[in-house]
Amino acid sequence: LAKTANIQSSDSGLITLEDGHDVLLQSTRSVNTGGNVNITADYDNSGLGSISQTAGNIQANTLTLSASGAITAGQPSNDADILNASSSQSGSIQYRDIDDIVLNSVTSANGSIDVTAGGQITAVDVQSLTDADANDITLTSTGAGIEAQYINAGTTAGDVTLDAQSGAITQDGDAAADVIADVLTADATGGIDIDTNITTLDATNTGTAG
16 A cells, blocks of 8 residues: 555544555655544555555554554654554564654564654553564654653663653653663663663763752
8 A cells, every 4th residue: 555645634533544565655745633543554464564654744643553564654744642553573663753752552573663752752661572682672852851661672682772862761650660671771861760670771861960
């Protein structure tokens, strides 16, 4: 399925794009609604299907991306409030957003996860399920901070990088580990306060907050 035209809902309607194989968002036009957008590759469970956005933008309240393979939605003008993304077999997940984003459920069966947002990132549930060097998790906020509620890359080889370029790295307040990884790299300007289950920590706070 290749999208080459604007797809819009004037109210808060649901927009659904499905294909048995790949979904390609390759025009400069938009998928835009005040409601939710669901994009599914491999909806017939054939084991073949990826999502690739090379142009345009997606605007939604909740954006759900599901594929057996890789998911790439890296246009900087994307604007979702909540992201659900699942790569169910083998493939990385890459997403970029212009503003705040809640990572409600982002799961890669065997691949890396890379999310960049212009605003606050709230990582509710982010998991790379195959513990391997190639399957790292990287979250970058260019304009605010990162709240880590549950981020799991595995304790043997999977690494986590949190880069809060204009804010703090914070936690959800409970005693459970917020970040599980082999190596955690955490950079912030407003302080770092998280519970971890890690082997190695590389942390830098360039601001005055602790």
